[in-house]
């Protein structure tokens with residue numbers, strides 16, 4: 398197995414030592430702001446864990462449910478966001494300061510972009526973690542992982558069609574692509590049949606033989622699988638009761654009169670013995686711990702220090718920003734392409750129906766009569782708002798659906814690269830959506846210089862679509878995890894669309910509302926589209942029997958609404974700035990989400 402081969406000439410400094418010193422982790426305290434006392438006090442999850450894990454260890458972490466195994470693994474990976482004390486180091490360097498990918502964690506639950514095929518997913522991961530697949534060395538690594546994990550037959554299968562076990566294998570393959578020095582797996586065999594479980598354990602064991610550390614939590618392993626691990630750690634109630642070989646563990650248990658019956662699964666025996674259930678004796682746990690500590694003290698075994706300089710070898714591929722955007726865009730594009738028929742059909746159907754309804758209601762209207770002025774104003778508002786609302790609401794939930802994936806991939810790519818790629822992936826919608834409104838709805842009304850006017854409408858609606866998409870993505874990113882998006886959006890929309898001039902006379906706005914006006918994409922869209930239309934209306938009929946004031950021409954309509962006279966520059970620039978503003982806000986929203994930590 399190419400990937401797992403050890404280099405015989407490797408210097409001894411390639412040794413990896415992971416040290417855990419007095420690690421304590423608590424649950425977060427919950428406190429209501431109006432109360433002095435916490436409503437839920439913090440409780441301890443990991444209680445003073447000290448350990449040392451060395452190169453070549455294939456370590457099984459055993460313990461009953463709730464013992465703290467997952468919390469321990471997450472802490473070892475430097476991804477624990479709970480309050481903690483103590484330190485985890487790798488070759489003397491804090492685990493949090495190591496280059497991304499040095500310590501990889503394979504979580505208990507898999508998260509993927511389900512629309513990709515197995516191969517597409519692995520190519521994405523390889524490009525991000527390993528480097529360019531134009532390099533033959535990287536292709537070899539990728540192919541080795543595919544063949545080691547027997548994924549070849551599923552290369553073209555969509556991830557959404559994989560079984561739970563196959564998803565586990567794919568997850569493991571993705572983690573292996575960063576060629577980590579330390580691989581931490583939370584129940585890597587759960588959901589796998591015995592063949593695949595031994596396949597995974599075999600791959601992990603071979604990996605540990607190449608001078609790496611592989612740590613796995615395991616739930617009820619079969620005797621055969623359990624034997625494959627060369628060391629075990631036993632946890633109970635947040636304490637580390639033992640770390641060492643199988644034999645040492647057996648001897649320790651026998652020292653407190655706990656003998657594993659013949660032909661009994663040893664892993665099960667150890668777990669049962671330290672479980673806090675009525676059949677186990679609580680004193681056993683204390684005695685095991687005491688005896689273990691006494692043995693450690695007597696053996697005087699120390700966790701040998703390795704120079705932190707040795708961590709300089711921990712170099713991991715980091716793609717440039719532009720390349721990250723490109724790779725992310727490629728992934729979004731595949732999903733878009735896979736759903737193209739559905740997307741285009743639903744987009745066109747909904748917009749075509751909308752455009753036909755609008756065209757029917759406004760059929761025959763003309764801006765050259767006093768009666769037609771209101772209809773044309775209404776038509777322009779309806780097509781601007783349809784484009785704007787459709788695009789902002791379709792972008793709004795983009796991040797919510799991808800939040801777990803984004804938080805799993807934290808550190809693999811930059812937040813800005815992800816945001817920009819997401820924004821760019823929405824552009825096809827901005828291109829397609831205005832077409833029916835411009836071609837169908839406007840053809841039912843009188844438009845001077847139809848082709849040119851329709852083209853100008855299209856450009857305006859496209860730019861409006863871009864700003865609306867940025868607005869949707871921005872709001873989505875800001876309120877991503879609160880579940881408030883749907884509630885907040887109508888409140889945020891209201892002041893912005895009131896600035897469109899369709900309901901309020903813009904020229905009569907008080908000065909303190911100007912910031913809202915200038916940040917409203919509805920305002921720029923209506924200002925531009927109204928100018929395009931009304932500037933071409935030279936004369937509006939004014940019947941002699943009319944009782945109200947007559948609007949003599951298109952310019953009078955524009956003046957009545959209070960639209961700008963520098964519309965081309967102002968509106969194009971305005972829409973661009975609004976898009977940038979929402980992109981920046983969205984970026985900070987996502988950055989805040991990233992700061993909340995890894996999604997386990």
Ligand SMILES: Nc1ncnc2c1ncn2[C@@H]1O[C@H](COP(=O)(O)OP(=O)(O)OP(=O)(O)O)[C@@H](O)[C@H]1O
Nearest residue numbers: 424425442460461462463464465466467468469479
């Ligand atoms: N974020 C958290 N907030 C509150 N309590 C937590 C949190 N994470 C873990 N706990 C609690 O800490 C204890 C240990 O949890 P952990 O998931 O580490 O156990 P485990 O040994 O991995 O269990 P299992 O084998 O069932 O997965 C549990 O009682 C759990 O409820």
